[in-house]
Amino acid sequence: MRELLSRIAETLYWIGRYVERSDDIARLLDVSLHRTLGDDEDWSTVLAILGHEGGDNPTTETMIQRLAYDSATPSSIAGCVRAARENARGVREIISSEVWECLNVTWNELPIRQIGAERLGPHGYLRYVRERAALFSGLTDATMSRDDGWLFIVLGRSLERVDMTARLLAVHGEVLPSEFAPPSESIGWKALLEACGADESFTRTHRGDAKRVLEFLLLDRLFPRSVMHALTTAEQCLAELSPNQGRAGMSDPARAAVGRVRMALEYADTAGLEEQLPELLIALQAACVIASEGLTERFFQHASTLRWELGVQALGGAVWKPAGV
Numbered sequence: 001m002r003e004l005l006s007r008i009a010e011t012l013y014w015i016g017r018y019v020e021r022s023d024d025i026a027r028l029l030d031v032s033l034h035r036t037l038g039d040d041e042d043w044s045t046v047l048a049i050l051g052h053e054g055g056d057n058p059t060t061e062t063m064i065q066r067l068a069y070d071s072a073t074p075s076s077i078a079g080c081v082r083a084a085r086e087n088a089r090g091v092r093e094i095i096s097s098e099v100w101e102c103l104n105v106t107w108n109e110l111p112i113r114q115i116g117a118e119r120l121g122p123h124g125y126l127r128y129v130r131e132r133a134a135l136f137s138g139l140t141d142a143t144m145s146r147d148d149g150w151l152f153i154v155l156g157r158s159l160e161r162v163d164m165t166a167r168l169l170a171v172h173g174e175v176l177p178s179e180f181a182p183p184s185e186s187i188g189w190k191a192l193l194e195a196c197g198a199d200e201s202f203t204r205t206h207r208g209d210a211k212r213v214l215e216f217l218l219l220d221r222l223f224p225r226s227v228m229h230a231l232t233t234a235e236q237c238l239a240e241l242s243p244n245q246g247r248a249g250m251s252d253p254a255r256a257a258v259g260r261v262r263m264a265l266e267y268a269d270t271a272g273l274e275e276q277l278p279e280l281l282i283a284l285q286a287a288c289v290i291a292s293e294g295l296t297e298r299f300f301q302h303a304s305t306l307r308w309e310l311g312v313q314a315l316g317g318a319v320w321k322p323a324g325v
Contacts, residue, residue, distance in 0.1 A: 016156025
């Protein structure tokens with residue numbers, strides 16, 4: 001019974017991560033394509049954000065095929081949607097029927113959307129993925145009880161959001177290791193905000209003051225895609241999943257890692273945020289790694305042995321994940 005429950009928990013956690021990842025990649029590709037207006041560009045920035053090693057710069061058509069349409073590539077949009085749908089099929093008794101239908105319809109509709117994108121351009125395909133990811137999140141919140149199943153989905157979504165925002169900020173701040181750092185100029189502030197889904201909210205909040213972009217993306221407590229909000233949500237999920245009952249200290253390493261980095265951001269000096277950025281991003285990346293390992297150790301143990309492989313992160317760290325994801 002314990003093995004069954006741990007497998008369900010892991011499956012739900014990765015559904016949350018996969019859907020969020022497909023949304024993040026769609027936003028990133030859409031922003032990159034809008035900047036180039038269809039011309040071939042230097043894709044090294046996008047490759048750096050997604051943690052791919054550099055090499056010969058591919059064409060725009062090749063990159064879209066690789067990162068959007070290729071369902072055999074685990075790090076592509078189609079690959080993430082496929083994985084989320086396959087995982088959801090195995091836990092249909094846990095998730096609501098509306099959530100399952102959302103993922104199932106999304107996966108079955110993607111080939112049709114791809115045909116339209118090949119004729120009219122990829123923007124419609126990318127917009128569809130973003131809308132379906134938002135629908136998934138809304139249905140998850142509206143139709144599932146706030147039990148452990150829902151908590152694992154939200155936890156996966158939150159940690160994936162922290163990871164991707166850290167990657168985007170790392171490329172913008174050029175704090176990547178040399179083997180991943182793009183040779184071109186870092187992405188602009190507006191493109192960064194758009195890739196994070198934060199452009200309009202930031203403009204309404206700070207009237208487009210570029211000096212407050214880092215503050216908004218890292219520290220804003222009210223914007224749901226900020227690092228602070230995602231960390232707070234992840235910490236709340238962990239607290240409900242594994243309440244700390246000791247009289248001193250924190251026995252849950254995942255919650256401890258997330259809590260420490262959240263507190264560092266909570267009391268960060270907003271005036272010197274840019275100077276602190278490399279240190280903060282490394283701490284965020286490390287927290288995601290420790291949280292992932294802690295969750296695996298505490299909740300995702302199996303009686304049979306799983307093969308794990310090391311995934312390289314944009315900041316030179318690593319995250320453990322099931323082989324093939």
